[in-house]
Amino acid sequence: MRAIWKGAITFGLVNVPVKLYSATEDHDVPLHMVHDADGGRIRYQRRCEVCGKVIAFDHIDKAYDDGERTVVLTEDDLSTLQEERSREIDVVEFVPNEQIDPIMLDRSYFLEPDGSSAKAYTLLRRTLEDEDRTAIVQFALRQRTRLAAVRVRGKVLMLQTLLWDDEVREADFDSLAGSVRLNAREREMSAELIRSFASDFHPERFVDEYQAQLRELVDRKLDTGEALPTEATTGEEDEGEVLDLMEALRRSVERNRGKAKPSARKSKKKAG
Numbered sequence: 001m002r003a004i005w006k007g008a009i010t011f012g013l014v015n016v017p018v019k020l021y022s023a024t025e026d027h028d029v030p031l032h033m034v035h036d037a038d039g040g041r042i043r044y045q046r047r048c049e050v051c052g053k054v055i056a057f058d059h060i061d062k063a064y065d066d067g068e069r070t071v072v073l074t075e076d077d078l079s080t081l082q083e084e085r086s087r088e089i090d091v092v093e094f095v096p097n098e099q100i101d102p103i104m105l106d107r108s109y110f111l112e113p114d115g116s117s118a119k120a121y122t123l124l125r126r127t128l129e130d131e132d133r134t135a136i137v138q139f140a141l142r143q144r145t146r147l148a149a150v151r152v153r154g155k156v157l158m159l160q161t162l163l164w165d166d167e168v169r170e171a172d173f174d175s176l177a178g179s180v181r182l183n184a185r186e187r188e189m190s191a192e193l194i195r196s197f198a199s200d201f202h203p204e205r206f207v208d209e210y211q212a213q214l215r216e217l218v219d220r221k222l223d224t225g226e227a228l229p230t231e232a233t234t235g236e237e238d239e240g241e242v243l244d245l246m247e248a249l250r251r252s253v254e255r256n257r258g259k260a261k262p263s264a265r266k267s268k269k270k271a272g
Contacts, residue, residue, distance in 0.1 A: 001021045001022070001110075002021070003019035003020060003021055003112070004020055004021065004022060004109075005019070005020035005141055006018070006019050006020070006087065006114060007020070007087035007088055007089055007139065008087065008088055008089065008114075009088075009089045009091065009111075009124065009135075009137070009150065010088050010089065010090055010091065011090075011091035011135075014120065014124075015120070016113070016120045016121050016124055017113065017114040017115045017120075018089070018111045018112060018113060018114050018121065018157070019111070019112045019113075019114045020109050020110075020111060020141075020159065021109060021110045021111075021112065022107075022108075022109060022110075023108040023109050023110045023158060024107075024108055027208065027211060028208075028211055029211055029214045029215055029218065034233060039228045039232070039233050040233055040234075040235075041233045041234050046060065061073060061074050061075070062078070088139065089137045089138075089139040089148075089150070089159070090137060090138050090139065091135050091136070091137050091150075092136045092137060092138060093135075093136050094128075094131070094133040094134070094135055094136070095133065095134055095136055096132060096133060096134075097132050097133065097134050097151065099134075100134055100149055100151075100162075101168075103163075103168055104162045104163045104168060105149075105160050105161075105162065105163075106160065106161040106162060106163055107160070107161045108158060108159075108160045109158065109159045109160070109161075110156055110157075110158055110159075111150070111156065111157040111158065111159050112156070121157065124157065125152055125155075125156070125157050128150075128151065128152050128157075129152045134149045134150065134151045135149065135150040135151070136148075136149060136162075137149070137150055137159070141161075146161050146162075147161070147162045147163075147164060148160060148161045148162055149162055
């Protein structure tokens, strides 16, 4: 694994240097779009709506549009923000583990001690474990201020980003507006049904059946020769060069038309 961020957990005078790693990964079979007629690859392009050119990431900035005006924000602009420059995971409070509503959980990351000594890291992990507490923290990652929970998972500390309170919707369905009466017999039968399915959760028992079947389908097509050479599905020309060439041709045609107009007028006068 490769660390995506480095900083320190801070609370009071305690400083715990850490590295941040993504804790999850996508197992989906990668698919892309092709033309059904010839298998040619279809790509999304970052095309400028003003000049029409395909733009490289190095030349892309961010912008805010209020409907009438657009404010362009460069990397230099964003780097001046105090939160973005901060490399601290600032502990706000320690709360009981059960107070974290699962609906607020977003992305998960592992925290590794950064430095020659893991004593401060281990002390924080052990204390959270002994006290049955979770640290609520704030930090900046990828140009956003994040709210997160730092908790214990086995031998490591895990950071899980949280949705902000105003990002969680409230459910208020009209179908539940009226009172619903349940008698004792109905509740007992429902409880009996649930008990018949009762078990301990073992996530390794569950697999993504769709992705497994998709992989089998791909392998079967490869084995039977139902495949195209990849180079046959992509164009040889660079998209940016093609666009520049087309622009040069367009300008050449327009320039030649401009030169041809006087001679055309002379021809008309002679004919008259």
